[in-house]
Structure formats: structure tokens, C-alpha cells
Amino acid sequence: MKIDRRELIKGGLAAAGAAVVARPGEAQAAAAAAYMLNRSPLRPDAFLRLPPGAVRPQGWLATQLDRQVNGLCGRFMEVSHFLQYDNTGWTRPNLGGWEEVTYWLRGYVDLGYVTGNPTVLSTASRWIDGVLGTQASDGFFGPTGLRTSLNGHADVWPHMPMLQALRAHAEYTGDSRIVPFLTRFFSYLNGQPTGVFRDGWGTWRWGDAIDVIYWLYNHTGDPFLLDLVRKIHSNSANWVDGLPNLHNVNIAQGFREPAQYGVLSGEARHRTASYDRYNDVQARFGQFPGGGFAGDENIRAGLVDPRQGFETCGIVEYMLSHELLNRITGDPVWADRVEDLAFNSLPAALDPLGRSIHYITSANSIDLDNAPKTLGQFQNGFAMQSYKSGIDEYRCCPHNYGMGWPYFVEEMWLATPDGGLCAAMYGPCTVTATVAGGVRVTITENTHYPFTDTITLSLAMTGPATFPLQLRIPAWCTAPELRINGATVPVSGGPRYASTTRTWANGDTVTLRLPMRPTVRTWPAQHNAVSVNHGPLTFSLRITENWVQTGGTAQWPQYDVHAGSSWNYGLVPGAAISVTTGVGNLADPFTPANAPIRLTTSGQRIDGWQADSQHVVTPLQDGPIATATPVEPVTLIPMGAARLRITAFPQTGGTRAWVPQGANYRLQNRHSGKVLGVDGMSGADSANVVQFDDNGTADHLWRIIDAGGGFVKLQNVNSSKVLAVENMSTANSARVQQYSDVGSADHRWQLIDSGNGWMRLRNGNSGKVLGVSGMSTANSAQAVQFDDTGTADHDWRLIPDGSIKIQNVHSGKMLAVENMSTANSARVQQYSDVGSADHRWVFLPDANGYFRIRNVNSGKVLGVSGMSTADSAQVVQFDDTGTADHLWRIRVNTGGSGSVRIQNANSGKVLAVHNASTADSANVEQYQDNGTPDHNWLIK
Numbered sequence: 001m002k003i004d005r006r007e008l009i010k011g012g013l014a015a016a017g018a019a020v021v022a023r024p025g026e027a028q029a030a031a032a033a034a035y036m037l038n039r040s041p042l043r044p045d046a047f048l049r050l051p052p053g054a055v056r057p058q059g060w061l062a063t064q065l066d067r068q069v070n071g072l073c074g075r076f077m078e079v080s081h082f083l084q085y086d087n088t089g090w091t092r093p094n095l096g097g098w099e100e101v102t103y104w105l106r107g108y109v110d111l112g113y114v115t116g117n118p119t120v121l122s123t124a125s126r127w128i129d130g131v132l133g134t135q136a137s138d139g140f141f142g143p144t145g146l147r148t149s150l151n152g153h154a155d156v157w158p159h160m161p162m163l164q165a166l167r168a169h170a171e172y173t174g175d176s177r178i179v180p181f182l183t184r185f186f187s188y189l190n191g192q193p194t195g196v197f198r199d200g201w202g203t204w205r206w207g208d209a210i211d212v213i214y215w216l217y218n219h220t221g222d223p224f225l226l227d228l229v230r231k232i233h234s235n236s237a238n239w240v241d242g243l244p245n246l247h248n249v250n251i252a253q254g255f256r257e258p259a260q261y262g263v264l265s266g267e268a269r270h271r272t273a274s275y276d277r278y279n280d281v282q283a284r285f286g287q288f289p290g291g292g293f294a295g296d297e298n299i300r301a302g303l304v305d306p307r308q309g310f311e312t313c314g315i316v317e318y319m320l321s322h323e324l325l326n327r328i329t330g331d332p333v334w335a336d337r338v339e340d341l342a343f344n345s346l347p348a349a350l351d352p353l354g355r356s357i358h359y360i361t362s363a364n365s366i367d368l369d370n371a372p373k374t375l376g377q378f379q380n381g382f383a384m385q386s387y388k389s390g391i392d393e394y395r396c397c398p399h400n401y402g403m404g405w406p407y408f409v410e411e412m413w414l415a416t417p418d419g420g421l422c423a424a425m426y427g428p429c430t431v432t433a434t435v436a437g438g439v440r441v442t443i444t445e446n447t448h449y450p451f452t453d454t455i456t457l458s459l460a461m462t463g464p465a466t467f468p469l470q471l472r473i474p475a476w477c478t479a480p481e482l483r484i485n486g487a488t489v490p491v492s493g494g495p496r497y498a499s500t501t502r503t504w505a506n507g508d509t510v511t512l513r514l515p516m517r518p519t520v521r522t523w524p525a526q527h528n529a530v531s532v533n534h535g536p537l538t539f540s541l542r543i544t545e546n547w548v549q550t551g552g553t554a555q556w557p558q559y560d561v562h563a564g565s566s567w568n569y570g571l572v573p574g575a576a577i578s579v580t581t582g583v584g585n586l587a588d589p590f591t592p593a594n595a596p597i598r599l600t601t602s603g604q605r606i607d608g609w610q611a612d613s614q615h616v617v618t619p620l621q622d623g624p625i626a627t628a629t630p631v632e633p634v635t636l637i638p639m640g641a642a643r644l645r646i647t648a649f650p651q652t653g654g655t656r657a658w659v660p661q662g663a664n665y666r667l668q669n670r671h672s673g674k675v676l677g678v679d680g681m682s683g684a685d686s687a688n689v690v691q692f693d694d695n696g697t698a699d700h701l702w703r704i705i706d707a708g709g710g711f712v713k714l715q716n717v718n719s720s721k722v723l724a725v726e727n728m729s730t731a732n733s734a735r736v737q738q739y740s741d742v743g744s745a746d747h748r749w750q751l752i753d754s755g756n757g758w759m760r761l762r763n764g765n766s767g768k769v770l771g772v773s774g775m776s777t778a779n780s781a782q783a784v785q786f787d788d789t790g791t792a793d794h795d796w797r798l799i800p801d802g803s804i805k806i807q808n809v810h811s812g813k814m815l816a817v818e819n820m821s822t823a824n825s826a827r828v829q830q831y832s833d834v835g836s837a838d839h840r841w842v843f844l845p846d847a848n849g850y851f852r853i854r855n856v857n858s859g860k861v862l863g864v865s866g867m868s869t870a871d872s873a874q875v876v877q878f879d880d881t882g883t884a885d886h887l888w889r890i891r892v893n894t895g896g897s898g899s900v901r902i903q904n905a906n907s908g909k910v911l912a913v914h915n916a917s918t919a920d921s922a923n924v925e926q927y928q929d930n931g932t933p934d935h936n937w938l939i940k
């Protein structure tokens with residue numbers, strides 16, 4: 001990748017009048033840098049850090065920092081038991097402690113420095129004093145227990161964020177204790193066995209320490225510090241030659257280490273390696289908008305859908321890495337990437353007031369509830385998407401997120417080695433810095449960027465000074481417009497840093513316009529999904545958000561967020577996109593109501609695209625998608641303002657049908673009452689299939705997949721493998737196993753209605769049926785095939801899992817309750833799939849193969865009006881009183897389509913639609929089981 005994109009801009013200055021143009025050499029000579037340069041042999045960085053506090057947020061950016069002061073980071077000590085000042089090893093070395101205090105303090109101290117908030121500043125100072133007081137004579141500090149807690153040697157991973165906090169404290173306050181303190185600690189570290197660098201979380205994350213070691217070396221010139229960096233690099237994880245680890249936060253932190261080491265080694269391959277690692281990850285796992293990648297713990301091959309989340313720690317650590325790489329390389333693409341994460345992903349990692357947080361943020365995310373997802377959607381089995389304090393549920397994120405905005409603010413402006421300034425990221429702020437070797441300048445950056453396209457810089461200075469001013473032109477901007485004191489200055493499109501060197505004077509004004517327009521990006525690796533950008537913002541479907549406080553307190557609420565409008569839209573290719581501005585609230589932009597910019601384009605509903613039974617959006621499918629639904633206007637809002645969102649959209653207007661993902665089922669044995677599972681929850685080929693108590697593990701769930709010719713495959717939800725017979729045996733008592741779906745004949749089964757609420761599964765290869773070895777009723781008894789001899793262990797029933805929808809095959813409409821009534825005897829009807837709660841039902845297993853079918857909205861169960869046994873009697877909902885008309889059984893249709901009839905226990909008649917109507921609100925009734933198409937239903 002080309003690294004040096006800076007250019008020197010000349011011209012326009014004659015028109016500007018009084019200014020004197022300095023040649024670069026003269027400017028450099030005249031303007032020794034006021035900020036710390038890398039000391040030899042470290043190679044120079046492209047840009048230099050300004051001390052914390054040099055940049056102050058304004059406008060919408062100040063709102064984010066204010067929210068942080070009053071939200072989780074600023075007040076987390078009130079609730080996090082990890083952050084009790086007198087009860088942690090970070091102030092009392094005999095006590096315990098790990099990364100929580102150091103994560104939190106890193107963000108908290110800089111929150112104080114960028115806001116100047118006196119409470120935060122004084123509290124931060126007290127903590128720093130406490131930490132400094134823990135240093136032992138050999139240089140170690142913090143909890144004594146960490147000296148030996150990692151394979152008998154020291155675990156210094158938790159120290160690394162603390163090092164960054166201590167450096168920031170020194171830069172802000174000039175505290176003279178920090179340099180000797182760090183010298184003693186690094187001296188301790190330099191004497192440790194190599195295991196310290198090889199083990200634990202730290203081995204992936206040593207870049208954090210290298211940054212501070214260089215800072216100290218620039219201060220002191222102690223040669224041992226460079227030896228320490230070499231020791232770290234050669235012993236810690238190798239990010240130079242590939243990805244040594246798959247954990248999302250390790251990647252977000254670790255990939256930058258080679259470029260950091262390259263500052264010492266001077267080898268191009270080290271710098272290149274960080275680019276390569278970033279590209280490796282993004283090319284495979286970052287194929288959706290928002291700047292992150294699919295890392296809902298680890299990156300996992302094939303799990304790359306935009307529903308996969310990126311951990312909040314991943315967001316802020318990736319931002320920090322990109323900020324550092326921007327400084328080292330001077331390549332503006334890193335600053336583009338910081339903005340992508342900051343504007344699109346970070347805001348929605350928290351609730352709008354910043355008082356609760358979630359673990360992962362997903363580009364496509366249509367429900368944020370506090371329920372674990374157990375169907376393999378994510379790697380973790382705990383609830384990750386509702387907003388809460390998360391103190392113990394996911395300790396890292398609520399303690400670590402705090403550095404996100406403060407570091408962003410600090411890195412918006414950087415010093416240049418030749419005495420100038422660089423605007424790296426944009427937003428409303430002021431910066432005060434020393435330029436040209438000693439002149440103080442304050443630049444007010446007046447803008448609502450990224451919600452508006454014009455950035456006005458007003459310079460206030462005590463006298464004229466000659467220095468370069470570098471302005472980042474983002475990659476997405478092809479035709480920037482630059483004016484200095486009203487005079488146009490030519491500037492080329494991005495990505496580049498455009499540099500203007502001149503003699504600047506008090507009152508000078510620089511106006512940079514970065515024209516924005518809607519653009520559509522196609523994601524070929526994501527089934528040809530599309531996303532819509534406007535400048536640095538990416539846009540999401542506006543979904544009505546129903547916020548429900550499910551716990552916590554007023555200050556520390558816990559929220560679920562549910563969709564109150566349809567979300568399953570694709571976008572019409574080539575449709576016009578109109579831009580609406582002048583709406584919302586530019587000072588507080590990150591909610592649907594406040595979004596200051598909205599886009600309108602054309603979309604179509606994709607009826608088959610549904611959430612799964614646990615309210616997780618199902619993955620994208622190959623598009624463009626065939627759609628017959630009407631074209632409608634759809635409103636898009638900035639991704640960062642949308643807590644519920646579709647951001648990667650299917651395209652409509654194609655020829656590919658969307659294949660709905662059906663319901664999951666448990667398969668219950670009539671004889672034993674146990675359900676079919678995989679021994680040991682194995683994911684391996686040839687693992688034995690067994691029966692077990694119905695205890696809710698994911699290997700007890702199966703999907704029914706049409707295999708054609710009247711056959712189905714049964715796919716295990718946990719392993720994705722299908723039900724098979726060992727070695728394709730045709731013998732009695734051959735073991736039934738799971739195997740990869742390779743299409744062999746023993747993977748095909750017929751579902752045969754036994755007529756009594758139960759069914760048999762006949763193997764397509766052997767003709768034998770599924771049973772249990774020895775008719776056992778024990779847990780873990782082996783499933784086998786056997787001649788169809790009619791024993792009770794050959795009978796199974798399908799139990800639909802979770803809340804499902806019941807769709808009429810003839811009309812395509814859903815089983816619903818009239819007007820969403822919650823009253824007894826309300827009529828059951830069919831209705832278009834609009835996603836309302838009365839369309840969802842839960843099958844409650846009852847005796848003899850029957851179920852009660854309960855409506856999710858009303859809590860009442862499906863019955864027949866007046867317990868009638870007549871044809872065309874109205875089907876209604878009623879309290880679950882146990883009458884026989886409340887019992888129904890599933891009768892599986894032959895033909896492999898997965899459709900069923902639903903038969904009433906009292907009347908023997910089946911669920912039907914009055915006059916086989918296809919209209920909305922047609923009544924649902926019972927009718928004799930005579931095979932008309934309106935008697936067939938799909939469970940979805």
C-alpha cells in the first residue's frame with residue numbers, strides 16, 4: 001500500500017493577499033517541533049501526539065463526553081464492585097485485582113483531561129496516587145498476587161492499560177513521578193523470564209506496552225528500553241507472519257504490533273504486516289458496514305453474516321490501533337477507519353444516555369433482548385445484546401469502552417514533526433497547540449461533521465507564524481473544496497493529507513468542504529447485499545424501537561429493545577435516494593428521533609426473511625431476491641442512531657427465491673418420553689444419536705429440510721450434521737448417527753403419519769424405521785433402525801421449539817387473532833405476515849401426542865367455539881382450561897414439504913380457512929380432514 005499520500009499545496013496564496021509562502025525547507029528550519037520526536041534509533045513517526053486536553057470537544061461530540069461523565073464510565077465506581085477504591089489490589093497490593101480497574105482508569109483519566117470535569121480530574125488524580133503507591137522496591141506495582149498468577153510467573157497484561165493511563169497523566173499534569181516509576185517497572189519487566197511475554201492474554205497485546213516504552217525512551221534514552229522492546233517482539237505472539245489468534249479483541253489490539261515494532265526495526269515488512277493482518281481479517285470477516293468484523297467472541301470460518309456482532313472492546317481497541325497507525329504511518333486510511341467505527345458502531349454500543357452497554361453490536365440486529373441464544377447464532381451462550389451495566393456478565397466492555405471517545409478527541413488533531421498541525425479526524429472541537437517552534441494557536445473547528453459537509457477552521461494566535469496545516473481528505477471524497485480566507489485553493493480527492501504551508505495570522509479562516517452524496521456499496525462476499533453511505537456515515541433501516549426497562553434502576557437501567565415495525569426489507573436496485581436534512585438534533589444526533597440526516601429510497605418486503613425462534617435475524621441469502629411485494633418508500637437513518645437496524649440489505653428485483661428458515665423441532669419418543677439428541681453434544685461425523693431427557697440443549701433441536709421425492713433430511717441445529725445410519729447399513733439395530741450432509745441415501749427419511757398423533761421416520765436407504773435400542777427408556781440409549789414392527793419406541797412426535805408462526809399453505813397468511821384481541825372467545829383468523837405478537841404461538845406438549853397451542857400475545861389457547869364438533873365451527877382462543885377442544889395434534893403430510901395438518905382431539909376435524917379464502921381476516925374454522933389445500937399449514 002502506498003503510504004505517503006501527503007502533498008504540498010501551493011497556489012491560491014497570491015489571491016489571499018498578504019501571506020508569504022515559505023518553501024518546505026525554510027518552514028522546517030524555522031519551526032522546530034514543540035512536541036516530542038522519536039529519539040534515534042527509533043524512526044520518526046508521521047505525526048506527534050498533542051498532550052491530552054489540547055483538543056476540547058464541542059457540539060455533538062461534547063454531548064457524547066458529557067453523557068460519559070454522567071454515565072457508565074464517569075460513575076461506574078458507584079456500582080462496579082471491581083472499582084472500590086479501598087478494596088482493590090491496584091491501591092492495596094495485598095488485595096486482588098485484574099484488568100477491570102486498569103481498563104476503566106485508562107478511559108476515565110482521559111475523560112477528565114478532554115472534558116476538564118473537576119470531579120473526574122480529582123478522582124482520577126486520587127486513583128493515580130493510589131496506583132503509584134503500590135510500587136514495590138523491584139518496580140512491580142499493583143496486586144501482589146499478579147506476580148505469580150500466570151504459570152508461576154507474573155501476569156502483566158492488566159498493567160498495560162494502566163501504563164497508558166499513567167502516560168496520559170504525565171502528559172496532562174507534568175507529574176515528575178511517572179518517568180522514574182515507569183523506568184523502575186520496565187526494569188523489573190526486563191528481568192523477567194520469557195514466559196512473561198509468551199503467556200496469557202498479554203502475549204497477544206504487547207503493542208500496548210511498546211507504545212509507552214517508546215514514550216519513556218524518548219524521555220530518557222535508556223538503552224535497556226529498546227532491548228525490552230526486542231525481547232517483547234521476539235517472545236510474544238507473532239503477528240508478522242499470520243493471525244496467531246482468532247479472538248476479536250486480541251486481533252483488534254494485536255494486529256498493529258508489527259508496525260509498532262517497525263519503528264525500532266526500520267524494516268518495511270513489519271509495517272506491511274499490520275496492513276496485511278488488517279486486510280486478512282476484513283476481507284474474510286469484515287464484509288459488512290460499520291468498520292468492525294464478525295467477532296462475537298472469536299472469528300469463525302463461515303460465520304460472517306452481518307448479524308454476527310463485534311464486541312464493544314473490539315470497537316474501541318480497533319479505534320486505538322487505527323489511531324496509532326495513523327500517527328506512525330501518516331496514511332489517512334487509518335483515520336478514515338477510526339471515523340467509520342466512531343460514527344457508525346460506537347454510539348449504538350450504549351443506550352442513548354450512556355448508562356448501559358451491550359457486549360456485541362451487529363450491522364443487522366432486529367431485537368435486543370436479555371435471553372441467551374442457544375441455536376448456534378453466536379459463539380457465546382449468554383445474552384449479549386440487551387443494554388445493562390454488565391458488571392459481571394461481560395466485565396471487560398463496560399470497564400473498557402471509556403477510552404473510545406476521549407482518545408478520539410485527543411487524536412483529532414496531531415502535531416507534525418516540522419512544527420505544524422494536522423486535522424486527522426473531524427468533528428466540532430477546539431485545539432490549542434504550539435506551532436512553528438513556539439507560537440500558540442487556538443483553532444476553532446466549527447462543524448456538525450459528519451452530519452454536515454463543511455468544516456470551518458478559525459485561527460486565533462498571538463502573532464503570525466509560518467507552519468504547515470495538514471487536512472485529511474477522506475477516501476470517499478473525490479472532489480474536496482478548500483478555501484483560505486475565502487480564496488479557493490486547489491486540492492485533490494482522497495485519501496490524502498493535503499498540506500498548506502504559509503504564514504498564518506490571527507483571524508485566518510480555512511473552509512474545507514467534503515461534499516457528501518448517497519452512495520451504494522455492493523458486498524459480493526455477502527450474497528450481493530448492499531449498504532448505503534453518505535460521506536463517512538453508513539445508514540440503516542429506521543425500525544420503530546420499543547424500549548422496555550427490564551431491570552436495574554433509574555440511573556442504571558437495563559433495557560430490552562424490540563421492533564415495533566417491519567424490518568425485513570430489501571432495497572430496490574438503482575432506486576433514487578433522497579436526502580433530508582434540517583431535522584432531528586445536531587447536538588444529540590444518535591437516536592432515531594434526533595438523527596439530523598435521513599435518506600429515503602425504495603424497498604420491498606421479503607416475506608420469507610424472518611427472525612428465528614429466538615428473535616435473531618436469519619442470515620442473508622443470495623440475491624437479488626425475487627419479490628412480488630409492493631415497492632414502498634423506506635427511511636434510512638445513520639447506523640449509530642439505530643439500535644435496531646438492517647444495514648446490509650438484500651437487493652430485490654431478482655430471480656432467486658428467499659428460502660425461509662423453518663422452525664426447529666424436538667423429536668420426542670412415544671415410549672420413553674425422551675428426545676433425540678447427539679451423544680455428548682458432539683459436533684463430529686459419526687457421533688451417535690441417542691435419546692435424552694428434554695433438558696433444552698441445542699443438540700436436541702432439528703430442522704426439517706426437504707430432500708425431494710417425499711423425503712426430508714433432519715439437520716441437527718447444534719452440529720449442522722444430518723441424521724444418518726452407520727456405514728449406510730441396511731441391518732436391523734444398525735446405529736443411527738449424525739454425518740455431514742453428503743447426500744447419501746441413508747440421509748433421507750420419510751415422515752409417516754401413524755394416525756395417532758405420532759409418526760415414524762423411515763430411512764430412505766434401508767426402509768427401516770427409527771427406534772431406540774432394546775426399547776430402552778434410559779438416557780443416552782442408542783437410536784437404531786429396525787423393521788417397522790409397530791412397537792411404541794418407533795413412534796415419535798415433532799415438538800416445535802419456541803414461539804413459531806403457523807402459515808396457511810394455500811393463502812400464505814398467518815394464523816392470527818382478530819384485532820389482536822386478548823379476550824376469551826376472540827376469533828382466530830388468518831392475516832398477512834406483519835410480525836405482530838398475535839401471530840406467534842407456542843406448542844405445549846400434552847398427553848397422547850397432543851398439544852395445547854398458546855397465543856404469545858393473549859396467553860390463551862386455541863380451541864373451538866362452544867366445543868362444537870361441527871364442520872365450519874369457528875376456531876377461537878380461550879383460557880387454558882383443559883377442555884378436550886383445546887388439544888390438537890400435528891399430522892405430517894407426505895411429500896416432504898414439511899407441511900402439516902392440525903387436528904382437534906374433541907372433533908377429529910382439522911384446522912381450515914373458511915371457504916378456503918385467501919383474504920386477510922378470513923375466519924379460521926375446523927373441517928373434516930378431506931384434503932383441501934387450505935388444510936395444510938407450515939410451522940415457521
Ligand SMILES: [Zn+2]
Pocket residue numbers: 311312313314394395396397398400
Ligand atoms: Zn469486552
